[in-house]
Amino acid sequence: MTTRFNIAVAGLVLGTTAAQADVSTPRQVADRPSAHCQAPRWSPDGLHLAIDIYEPKKELRETWIVKFSEDGRKVGEAKVTAGRASAAARLGAKAPPVVEFAWAPDMKLLSKPYVFSSRGPKKNFDLFADGAWLTTNPGNDGQPAWSPDGRFIAFTSQQTDSGDIMLIDLGGESDKPLQVTSWPTMTEYGPRWAPGKSALLFTRSQTGNRGQDIGVVLDVKRARETTKMVTEWGGDEIRPSWSPDGTAVAFYANKGNENDKQFDLYVVNLDGSDPRRLARDVVVDDHEGPVWTPDGTTLLYVKKDFKADNPVMWVRRDESAKGTLDTGTQLNSDLSLYNAGGQLKLAFKALGQRGSTEKTWERVYVVGFTMGDLK
Numbered sequence: 001m002t003t004r005f006n007i008a009v010a011g012l013v014l015g016t017t018a019a020q021a022d023v024s025t026p027r028q029v030a031d032r033p034s035a036h037c038q039a040p041r042w043s044p045d046g047l048h049l050a051i052d053i054y055e056p057k058k059e060l061r062e063t064w065i066v067k068f069s070e071d072g073r074k075v076g077e078a079k080v081t082a083g084r085a086s087a088a089a090r091l092g093a094k095a096p097p098v099v100e101f102a103w104a105p106d107m108k109l110l111s112k113p114y115v116f117s118s119r120g121p122k123k124n125f126d127l128f129a130d131g132a133w134l135t136t137n138p139g140n141d142g143q144p145a146w147s148p149d150g151r152f153i154a155f156t157s158q159q160t161d162s163g164d165i166m167l168i169d170l171g172g173e174s175d176k177p178l179q180v181t182s183w184p185t186m187t188e189y190g191p192r193w194a195p196g197k198s199a200l201l202f203t204r205s206q207t208g209n210r211g212q213d214i215g216v217v218l219d220v221k222r223a224r225e226t227t228k229m230v231t232e233w234g235g236d237e238i239r240p241s242w243s244p245d246g247t248a249v250a251f252y253a254n255k256g257n258e259n260d261k262q263f264d265l266y267v268v269n270l271d272g273s274d275p276r277r278l279a280r281d282v283v284v285d286d287h288e289g290p291v292w293t294p295d296g297t298t299l300l301y302v303k304k305d306f307k308a309d310n311p312v313m314w315v316r317r318d319e320s321a322k323g324t325l326d327t328g329t330q331l332n333s334d335l336s337l338y339n340a341g342g343q344l345k346l347a348f349k350a351l352g353q354r355g356s357t358e359k360t361w362e363r364v365y366v367v368g369f370t371m372g373d374l375k
Helices: 009-015 085-090 220-226
Strands: 018-021 027-030 036-042 048-055 060-068 074-079 099-103 114-119 125-129 141-146 152-157 164-169 187-193 200-205 212-217 227-229 237-242 248-253 263-269 276-282 298-302 312-316 322-325 333-340 343-350 363-369
Touching (some): 027 060, 036 343, 048 363, 125 141, 164 187, 187 237, 212 220, 212 248, 220 227, 276 312
Parallel strands (some): 036 333
Antiparallel strands (some): 027 363, 036 048, 152 164, 212 227, 237 248, 248 263, 298 312, 343 363
8 A cells, every 4th residue: 555654744743832731640540569550441331440460470460350439439359260160270270361351342241241361271362251261262362352332252363373363243143253354474463443333453464574564354244355454564553543433543653763663653544544643752552552532633642751751642633732641650551541421531550650769560540631631
């Protein structure tokens, strides 16, 4: 796909006046004495927050759900498990890991409204939901993503040598997972559903100088006919995230950078047109991509600036304004945003509040703000 870059983008962004947004006092909602708390993900009702826990010395990977009251107080937390003693027995009495947790689109869809990856009956990773294994494949299955209408679960599977995006049809039209992507010498991973649509973003990885590119399946029921590439640039384009209206994609890319570890924030229309670099040298989240505000006008990201403790930043998609979201924390990452009727709640990981010398273990914080604060 041929793309034309707006060469004036960098100058426009640098020429805007940076502002500092007002936010609430940061609330620490998850910490462990010898583990990292990371990858917060808001539930559909905004009253639960799933958090990954990684304890390096024990090689322990867990997922916990923090519960909040309607007025935002933390009222409890619970560990997510596969719920079967036989699973632990297969691992020599060691509890199986719970990774790559994803919420269902509706909290009433199942008694436990989520899906995750864990070690299954064949001792590789399979998908588990509501008391049952959804896959029992010879290769690892992970990175589940539930469609907005609740019908499909897309996931990444190593059933083939390369790795593909697969699809579970909960509507009953097929009792076996369907293969969505079909490049035999490439790996496709990281499915992301469009808001309110049966379309999927994915990342395609290949050997050589091509690196990683972003593709889209416009209709998963007609995958072969509707799969297109959004980017096919030199280098890597990773962690795509949909705009709220499903017409644009934000992502990280290292295009043109001498250091291929330096990634910039980009946005592009779904057809690949009008690519814009909105920010340089950003922190690449471990799990998700750039965060859109609900109205689609603004993106949140973390600037790689150790002197400023890797601050959370915001930038308008049209480049008319940018600024800092002063969270009061240091070395931030893994942003997750929830809209509670105009009151925005941002969950993220950080190495303590600003000025703290305790920078060993990552914790999860929540701050609140409104769009009116971003000015």
